Amino acid sequence: MMTINRRILLGAMSAAAFAATAGFAHAAGEIRVLNWQGYGTDEAFAVEAFEKKTGVKVVHDYFTSEQEMLTKLRTNPGAYDVVLVNSAYTGQAKDEGLITKIDTSDMPNVKDLAPNMGQNPDLVPNGEVYGVAWTWGATGLAVNTGEVKPLPTSLNVLWDPQYAGKVSIRDDGVEAVQFAAMALGQDMNDVKDLDAVKAKLQQLMPQIKTFWSSENDWNQFFSAGDFTVSTFWSGGAGRSASKGLPVAFIVPDEGAVGWLDSLAIPTASKNQEAARAFINWMIDPEFYVQWAAKGAPSSANSKANAALPDTDFNKKTFADPAVVARVQFMKPLADDKRKAYTELWQDVKTAQ
Helix, strand or coil: CCCCCHHHHHCCCCHHHHHCCCCCCCCCCEEEEEECCCCCCCCHHHHHHHHHHHCCEEEEEECCCHHHHHHHHHHCCCCCCEEEEEHHHHHHHHHCCCECCCCCCCCHHHHHECHHHHCCCCCCHHHCCCCEEEEEEEEEEEEECCCCCCCCCCHHHHHCHHHCCCEEEECCHHHHHHHHHHHCCCCCCCCCCHHHHHHHHHHHHHHEEEEECCHHHHHHHHHCCCCCEEEEEHHHHHHHHHCCCCEEEECCCCCEEEEEEEEECECCCCCHHHHHHHHHHHCCHHHHHHHHCCCCCEECEHHHHHCCCCCCHHHHHCCCHHHHHCEEECCCCCHHHHHHHHHHHHHHHHCC
8 A cells, every 4th residue: 555645645636735745755656547438537637637746646447337337346356446436326336345435534625515415315325425426417408509499498309200310319228218207207216107118218219310328429420410309418518519519408397317426435445545635636626627618517516616607518507496406316226127127228129
């Protein structure tokens, strides 16, 4: 385990704290971060700043689904020091012993987390922190502003005949069920009528031109004109808009799929002090404001959000409390339900 001056390292990212570390000898070693590719922690400016100020090298590995993330933690104990875990999976990772309780007493930026995020019971069961709230957002509607007028307010635009062959959704069984349930007026976290959901998805299939599975997919298909109406992540829409694509993001009247992502520490990590330092940097307003300028999800840090300009994509999108109230945040999903949703989705797709 590397030797690190905890208080200096964890405070290193603010200007004042960095000034106080002028005589700090850089620590040797590295941390390994497991995350979605291109999702904040691997921003070059952020990694370079952390490495320069701490001497700790940051190495990344990636996953393409939450199930892959869990599998990597299970099969590679000790390989990772920081891992991105959606709040809907935190309980499972904790119960399997994959992530450890985090002592945040020496992580100064934690105090600025919004209470409903930082103390979310899925991340902080019984007052014990297993995930530090990092970012949040919603999967809603994203449309081509040059092709879709007026802007829709309902999920039913996905089923609108005028957009037949111009629709896309993510190829994810759980998310497909959630959207169909909301379109039917059901609670996406407590779906009561799967037969109705299946019928609704069967009605959607003729509308779909292509499925997307990653942000890169979405941008390529959108730029090629393959679809004009789609589901998409709020943060992804913000990044696409910042690149000049004619994208509008909408939280529909029926709701959007909300998610809260946290940064956790695998139980087998041998570099937990440096891991906490990195997480503290990831929730630092100094980091977030720079990331937001490139297109980022909403921060769980109230001070970071307050520091954003009024023109910020997320600040504008979620400025209205009534809009935020329509976001239905994902809850942990039992394995039998996940299997049922996935099988339903496969049945719908293969029947076409």
